[in-house]
Amino acid sequence: xxxxxxxxxxWSGGKDCTHALHVLQQSxxxxxxxxxxxxxxxxxLQHGIPHALIQAxxxxxxxxxxxxxxxxxxxxxxxxxxxxxxxxxxDPGFHAKLQAFKKLGVxxxxxxxxxxxxxxxRVKVLAQFDSLKALCPLICPGLDHRLxxxxxxxxxxxxxxxxxxxxxxxxxKALVVKVNLNTERGDQGRAASLKLLGRDYNGAFLSxxxxxxxxxxxxxxxxxxxxxxxxxxxKVDFTKGPVRYVSEMDYGMxxxxxLSPKGLPKG
Numbered sequence: 555x556x557x558x559x560x561x562x563x564x565w566s567g568g569k570d571c572t573h574a575l576h577v578l579q580q581s582x583x584x585x586x587x588x589x590x591x592x593x594x595x596x597x598x599l600q601h602g603i604p605h606a607l608i609q610a611x612x613x614x615x616x617x618x619x620x621x622x623x624x625x626x627x628x629x630x631x632x633x634x635x636x637x638x639x640x641x642x643x644x645d646p647g648f649h650a651k652l653q654a655f656k657k658l659g660v661x662x663x664x665x666x667x668x669x670x671x672x673x674x675x676r677v678k679v680l681a682q683f684d685s686l687k688a689l690c691p692l693i694c695p696g697l698d699h700r701l702x703x704x705x706x707x708x709x710x711x712x713x714x715x716x717x718x719x720x721x722x723x724x725x726x727k728a729l730v731v732k733v734n735l736n737t738e739r740g741d742q743g744r745a746a747s748l749k750l751l752g753r754d755y756n757g758a759f760l761s762x763x764x765x766x767x768x769x770x771x772x773x774x775x776x777x778x779x780x781x782x783x784x785x786x787x788x789k790v791d792f793t794k795g796p797v798r799y800v801s802e803m804d805y806g807m808x809x810x811x812x813l814s815p816k817g818l819p820k821g
Contacts, residue, residue: 558585561662561689562655565589565619567603567611569728569755570666570692570770572780573721575615577691578664579785584689587660588618590651595623601777602732602800602810607792610815614786622648652684662689668714668772670697692717707773714770718760726783728755731813733776735799736806750776752794752811779813791816 561584565571578584589612592599598608605621612619624645652663663680667673667690676688694713697706721728733747746764753759755778760769767775781790795812 556583558583559662560584560658560660561586561664562588562590562620562660564663564665565591565608565612566598566600566666566777567591567608567780568601568666568778569721569726569780570668572666572726572728572783573717573724574664574666574691576724576726576784578689581691584662584664586617586664587658588620588655589615590663591619591621592648593621593623599624601779602798603779604814606815607779607790607813610790611780611786614788614790616785616787620651622651624648649684652680652686656684656686660686662687664689664691666690666692668692668694668717668770669710670694710772711765711768714768714772715760718755718769719757722756722760724784726780727789728778728780729753729813730755730759730776730811731779732808732810734774734806735809747775748809751797751809 561578563571563575563578563586575586575589578586591608593605593608597604608621609619622645655663663676663684663686665673665676665688667676670693673688673690673693676690680686680688694710697709701709730750730753733751735744735747750759750762763769767773771777779792781792792813793816795814798810798812800808800810
């Protein structure tokens, strides 16, 4: 029997990376040996989840967490579509971390990417700078650039809906913690997006989305925090805090639900 390939998984605390972890572990072909988080001083850069809750997830999953704290131009890094490429090119500490993984026998850096374009960017960056292979088990198949933009979007939405139902059916529990208010639907769309914040990611949530929204938030409509499900040894307890508003370079105004570990001060 062939030895399992060692994998480090990019970790944001949300549903897609959690789902990717589940798929990889269930495949029997890969050994996920750790989670790699890209973070600011106090929070995950992408989802805004506090360090303590990300650590609590890793502890519950029984996996080591490798946190890379970005110390340069954090706002620019966190909020541009080429952030991953920029990080590898501009941050020698991150590059060194990937090289250290390779020396430990890690073959793949995995992610929860669904969009093939995101996957291809990861492939190119890793091949150019680190020689680790990219692995994205949730990727949408059959997306050809000969398709029109609307055809690609509809095919992506159908795939995302299938992934969303699989995630929920598997027993995962997640909360919507960030929504994009930069919507083409104006004030009505922003109000609708705000109503999603703080909701459980479940069948009722999916049914409430209008046809312009991707069920996995693949077009940056929303982000989630996973607190229980397969692989979790115990539920990650948290307390809901106030809503924060932040402006992001590529994505415009965002509303973020502040979370804190249960029993600790909010912030």
